[in-house]
Amino acid sequence: MRIGIVCPYSWDVPGGVQFHIRDLAEHLIRLGHEVSVLAPADDETPLPPYVVSAGRAVPVPYNGSVARLNFGFLSASRVRRWLHDGTFDVIHIHEPASPSLGLLTCWAAQGPIVATFHTSNPRSRAMIAAYPILQPALEKISARIAVSEYARRTLVEHLGGDAVVIPNGVDVDFFARAEPKAEWQSAAARAASDGSGTGDGRDDTGTIGFIGRIDEPRKGLPVLMQALPRILAERPGTRLLVAGRGDEEEAVESLPAEMRERVEFLGMVSDEDKARLLRSVDVYVAPNTGGESFGIILVEAMSAGAPVLASDLDAFAQVLDQGAAGDLFANEDADALADAAIRLLGDPERRAGLRERGSAHVRRFDWSTVGADILAVYETVTDGAASVAADERVGLRARLGLAKS
Amino acid sequence: MTSTLIWIAVVLFAIGLYLSWTAGRLDRLHARIDAARAALDAQLLRRASVAQELATSSILDPAASIVLYEAAHAARQAAEDQREVAESELSQALRAVFAEQEVLELVQEASGGDEAAGELAQAVRRVPMARRFHNDAVRAARALRRHRTVRWFRLAGHAPFPLAVEMDDEPPAVLADRAGGPGTTRA
Numbered sequence: 001m002r003i004g005i006v007c008p009y010s011w012d013v014p015g016g017v018q019f020h021i022r023d024l025a026e027h028l029i030r031l032g033h034e035v036s037v038l039a040p041a042d043d044e045t046p047l048p049p050y051v052v053s054a055g056r057a058v059p060v061p062y063n064g065s066v067a068r069l070n071f072g073f074l075s076a077s078r079v080r081r082w083l084h085d086g087t088f089d090v091i092h093i094h095e096p097a098s099p100s101l102g103l104l105t106c107w108a109a110q111g112p113i114v115a116t117f118h119t120s121n122p123r124s125r126a127m128i129a130a131y132p133i134l135q136p137a138l139e140k141i142s143a144r145i146a147v148s149e150y151a152r153r154t155l156v157e158h159l160g161g162d163a164v165v166i167p168n169g170v171d172v173d174f175f176a177r178a179e180p181k182a183e184w185q186s187a188a189a190r191a192a193s194d195g196s197g198t199g200d201g202r203d204d205t206g207t208i209g210f211i212g213r214i215d216e217p218r219k220g221l222p223v224l225m226q227a228l229p230r231i232l233a234e235r236p237g238t239r240l241l242v243a244g245r246g247d248e249e250e251a252v253e254s255l256p257a258e259m260r261e262r263v264e265f266l267g268m269v270s271d272e273d274k275a276r277l278l279r280s281v282d283v284y285v286a287p288n289t290g291g292e293s294f295g296i297i298l299v300e301a302m303s304a305g306a307p308v309l310a311s312d313l314d315a316f317a318q319v320l321d322q323g324a325a326g327d328l329f330a331n332e333d334a335d336a337l338a339d340a341a342i343r344l345l346g347d348p349e350r351r352a353g354l355r356e357r358g359s360a361h362v363r364r365f366d367w368s369t370v371g372a373d374i375l376a377v378y379e380t381v382t383d384g385a386a387s388v389a390a391d392e393r394v395g396l397r398a399r400l401g402l403a404k405s
Numbered sequence: 406m407t408s409t410l411i412w413i414a415v416v417l418f419a420i421g422l423y424l425s426w427t428a429g430r431l432d433r434l435h436a437r438i439d440a441a442r443a444a445l446d447a448q449l450l451r452r453a454s455v456a457q458e459l460a461t462s463s464i465l466d467p468a469a470s471i472v473l474y475e476a477a478h479a480a481r482q483a484a485e486d487q488r489e490v491a492e493s494e495l496s497q498a499l500r501a502v503f504a505e506q507e508v509l510e511l512v513q514e515a516s517g518g519d520e521a522a523g524e525l526a527q528a529v530r531r532v533p534m535a536r537r538f539h540n541d542a543v544r545a546a547r548a549l550r551r552h553r554t555v556r557w558f559r560l561a562g563h564a565p566f567p568l569a570v571e572m573d574d575e576p577p578a579v580l581a582d583r584a585g586g587p588g589t590t591r592a
Contacts, residue, residue, distance in 0.1 A: 139545045143538045161541040380535050383444035
């Protein structure tokens with residue numbers, strides 16, 4: 001099958017949607033499909049062979065933060081050329097409602113179009129205002145995919161219609177096979193993985209992991225920082241490992257000086273180190289306060305066998321099987337977080353149980369399953385439909401039968 | 406005087422352009438419904454065929470075989486207005502027959518049964534998918550057809566008002582489990 005995938009966000013900037021598209025494209029290529037990804041990218045950035053640049057993305061304020069988007073005549077003509085050269089059987093647009101390549105492609109293409117809605121912003125006034133403009137473009141989409149039941153619900157509320165739910169994919173084995181790193185483990189975990197017994201008997205050690213942008217309050221690090229003094233009072237040997245970009249000084253400002261040394265900042269980590277970190281920690285904490293439609297990091301943590309403690313956002317509760325595959329605490333409640341973390345750190349059996357259930361639960365998010373579902377969508381929409389082509393707009397003359405044939 | 410005429414011509418041309426564009430939108434939506442309907446029919450037929458194949462394979466016990474055969478046969482033979490009911494009954498029959506994991510294992514162990522089970526799992530998963538895509542197209546077309554421009558200028562022509570397909574297409578739990586996730590639970 002010849003598949004065209006459209007990425008709305010800059011390929012140079014790491015982000016959830018970009019990683020999802022990269023993994024999907026590589027998975028489909030491994031299965032023997034021909035895949036081309038159209039993405040905004042700087043001309044200097046080295047791109048994988050399957051990515052076609054749609055030109056530089058322009059940073060514009062959109063939806064509360066600065067997004068790098070593509071629009072204008074130049075991008076539109078690149079989209080048309082890509083469609084024309086690609087002769088795809090199906091195109092898969094990500095985030096078709098954001099004012100970027102996805103929307104441009106919707107305008108320019110006809111034929112089987114699949115679209116994945118990653119985020120849905122509740123009650124966006126811009127969306128309501130743009131509805132009459134969006135609707136003709138979104139009408140062309142033959143199949144909509146939402147990444148979670150929560151995303152589907154908001155999609156149905158805002159745009160009407162329906163979507164199938166296919167979660168984001170994770171390479172489960174990549175995380176499951178990662179080697180734990182001794183310096184990121186607690187003494188007890190290190191001893192257990194060495195096989196040299198159950199540690200030195202001291203039971204107040206433990207490592208907590210956090211991965212995410214430090215300076216983005218939505219990711220919830222401030223909540224974790226508020227909870228930390230109580231956790232440390234109960235279990236003084238606890239260490240917090242933080243991986244992610246942002247101002248480290250500012251992040252620990254709220255902590256008493258003597259507690260700051262219990263927090264270690266690892267900065268930006270590679271994919272390998274991320275997997276090793278998740279393999280090493282005793283508890284992975286996701287204190288995100290909102291704006292999540294899926295929660296890929298929870299799936300990665302479960303794949304690596306880390307017991308997960310997450311805020312009870314709709315999307316998180318779903319990924320964690322309503323609390324069966326990971327513990328939940330009341331969102332933005334630092335005390336609830338501290339209680340839950342103390343309980344988990346002090347209960348090795350509970351952690352082992354979560355590990356086991358998490359590892360079993362996470363199989364449904366593996367690319368082998370998710371990829372098969374996405375391919376099933378492609379096959380369903382290409383059944384009995386012509387292939388993708390540039391939308392040659394039929395002019396008024398042609399429609400009135402006046403054009404010379 | 407001339408300028409007024411020119412203005413009237415410009416406005417008429419703009420209205421014509423808009424109507425033409427809207428008719429194009431509607432035309433494309435109708436084509437999308439047709440394609441989605443064809444895809445749904447293909448999936449339903451595939452499901453009924455595999456079910457019938459399993460029913461006549463003598464892998465299942467006689468009672469289950471008869472139930473499944475009856476339902477699959479009825480689904481394939483149903484007249485257009487009975488189709489949704491017959492297909493819903495096939496869904497129920499499949500859920501009844503594949504109520505337990507053991508039945509699936511029994512089928513998988515038989516020679517060639519693994520393939521048939523895989524095909525059935527694929528079909529029961531794709532029917533709801535295809536139906537959702539179809540009904541999504543129907544909703545979009547209905548929304549546009551209710552628009553006053555479309556009604557006043559009769560842009561839809563003689564095309565019948567599109568109808569959604571309503572049926573029970575819940576797959577048997579043991580067959581859906583592979584791809585089942587938190588997302589597939591019904592709200």
